[in-house]
Amino acid sequence: MKVRRRRGFTLVELLVVIAIIGILVGLLLPAVQAAREAARRMQCSNNLKQWGLANHNFESAFKRFPYGMLRPDGTGWGHPEWGTPTQNRRFALTHQLLPFIEQTALYDWFDQLNFGNNERDRLPNGGFGAQWQGNWFVRQTFPALMCPSNPGSPFNESHDAASNGRHARGDYLASAGRRGFPGFNATLPSLWNPFGPGNDNPRPAGSAGSARNGRADGMFNRNVAYKISDASDGTSNTILMGERAYFDPVFDRCGPETGWSTTKIGNWGWIWFGAEGNAFLGTGVPINFRIRDCIQYRDQIRYEDRINAFGSMHTGGCNVTLTDGSVRFLSQSISPITFNAMGSRAGGEVFEMPD
Secondary structure (H helix, E strand, O other): OOOOOOOOOHHHHHHHHHHHHHHHHHHOOOOHHHHHHHHHHHHHHHHHHHHHHHHHHHHHHHHHOOEEOOOOOOOOOOOOEEEEEEEEOOOEEEHHHHHHHOHHHHHOOOOOOOOOHHHOOOOOOOOOOHHHHOHHHHHHHHHHHHOOOOOOOOOEEOOOOOOOOOOOOEEEEEEEEOOOOOOOOOOOOOOOOOOOOOHOOOOOOOOOOOHHHHHHHHEOEOOEEEEEEEEHOOOOEEEEEEEOOOHHHHHHHHHHHOOOOOOOHHHOOOOOOOOHHEEEEEOOOOOOOOOOOOOHHHOOOHHEEEHHOOOOOOOOOOEEEEEOOOOEEEOOOOOHEEEEEEEEOOOOOOOOOOH
């Protein structure tokens, strides 16, 4: 009586099956990654929608939008409280919006007069430990600060160990119009004069109204707060806030290589800190502008262009919140003329919104 033996797979058959599985995985992986990025982009859009609503709720309560940043310098330069006991008060846009994004406790805790008390090692009442501004706080308690597509630490990033990791970093900044950084420059474009140079529009000594004498043309400014009615170009045509991209290996390595700076791009985004490079972006720079090499890094205006640039890790553009509270994805191929016009609140430009 014959016993029939079951035939197994040959080595060739196994290799064919493994190859087919590999091909299928290779075909499916991009689709899975695209689906994940679509979800991250949607979350980022939702975050910006929250910030838009917070701005509108603030405007409803105070009949004006927040200051883009509030900070005195040696002359006061337009600080509305200059000469009073609170003349050193300082904060950026995000801090003012905390009560309108369900973060009243953090707003009440924040020290507006001594900014050093707001670094990561200070314990709030009740205490979160040294990580109060770190992963636990930013990622879990307050995820609306960061875009999930943006890599990097929730702390500021610097090549200098003493400066690294002292402040929480955020991905959503205010639109100052065509230029947001630096605050004032006598020879180059700046917040004070986006068209540059500043020597044809010298900054006056500080007074409660001096900052209004500058030519900053966006919805946010230093020591100046605008009303929704100031957006005479139309609230649906004017950018309110937007994203900054922080992944920039060339920028990060060129500081140490040139000996010019110890900073990384992730050091420009101290979310509570009242300084132009941490608070403002400008439409005078293309979306997703990057430093090409270390020679360009040493060019001051190109360096400052990078700090001013809207951008993201989403493919092909970035999200922005418009002054009417809506959120749009703008392509990095948008016409520079149109993008410039979207930054100004009252430039009188006529343009067609991109699809």
